[in-house]
Amino acid sequence: SAVISQKPSRDICQRGTSLTIQCQVDSQVTMMFWYRQQPGQSLTLIATANQGSEATYESGFVIDKFPISRPNLTFSTLTVSNMSPEDSSIYLCSVEFAGGIGQPQHFGDGTRLSIL
Amino acid sequence: GQQVMQIPQYQHVQEGEDFTTYCNSSTTLSNIQWYKQRPGGHPVFLIQLVKSGEVKKQKRLTFQFGEAKKNSSLHITATQTTDVGTYFCAGPKAAGNKLTFGGGTRVLVKP
Numbered sequence: 729s730a731v732i733s734q735k736p737s738r739d740i741c742q743r744g745t746s747l748t749i750q751c752q753v754d755s756q757v758t759m760m761f762w763y764r765q766q767p768g769q770s771l772t773l774i775a776t777a778n779q780g781s782e783a784t785y786e787s788g789f790v791i792d793k794f795p796i797s798r799p800n801l802t803f804s805t806l807t808v809s810n811m812s813p814e815d816s817s818i819y820l821c822s823v824e825f826a827g828g829i830g831q832p833q834h835f836g837d838g839t840r841l842s843i844l
Numbered sequence: 845g846q847q848v849m850q851i852p853q854y855q856h857v858q859e860g861e862d863f864t865t866y867c868n869s870s871t872t873l874s875n876i877q878w879y880k881q882r883p884g885g886h887p888v889f890l891i892q893l894v895k896s897g898e899v900k901k902q903k904r905l906t907f908q909f910g911e912a913k914k915n916s917s918l919h920i921t922a923t924q925t926t927d928v929g930t931y932f933c934a935g936p937k938a939a940g941n942k943l944t945f946g947g948g949t950r951v952l953v954k955p
Contacts, residue, residue, distance in 0.1 A: 759941050770932065771945045820886060830875040830936055832889040
């Protein structure tokens with residue numbers, strides 16, 4: 729099966745700074761998503777990363793705070809901007825390998841982010 | 845908006861016993877997916893159910909999709925320590941490939 733690499737795996741950051749998380753897949757994928765998972769909680773979809781165009785954000789998430797890029801079919805980045813302690817969370821990318829509705833999603837290992 | 849709820853939130857199980865976790869959606873689903881997340885790990889896809897009343901088995905795990913396609917269950921028999929983790933159900937949002945995840949059932953196994 730394909731490999732989904734997410735970097736960094738963890739980081740500790742100062743408030744007010746920004747961090748960019750990378751998600752690299754070793755094969756082309758149709759869909760890429762970014763999720764947030766706060767400690768002990770479920771997964772909340774931040775946005776769908778669209779190849780060559782602006783990401784589609786879910787309610788409560790905005791581009792200025794979470795800019796996303798997807799320059800090609802195998803790579804995406806999520807930036808967490810102007811971080812505050814409330815942004816401490818696990819950030820996960822996920823991908824779908826096939827087209828059509830209802831395909832399973834496959835997740836990267838996640839980025840554990842702590843804001844001081 | 846669409847809500848997906850899971851009960852119980854926590855399940856403490858004696859090793860060897862059976863248990864069931866339930867998933868309920870506020871809307872009818874075209875399909876439902878189940879994922880398992882081990883402690884410190886990432887969610888891993890287990891199975892997808894599509895048909896009304898569908899039942900699928902994976903070794904000791906039995907998944908069922910309700911007749912009305914608004915609920916689902918996961919039954920684990922003879923629980924083992926390897927079953928520890930959080931089990932999430934997820935249903936598609938109204939349009940597209942996006943998923944709404946339930947709150948998860950965190951399973952702890954007592955040896």
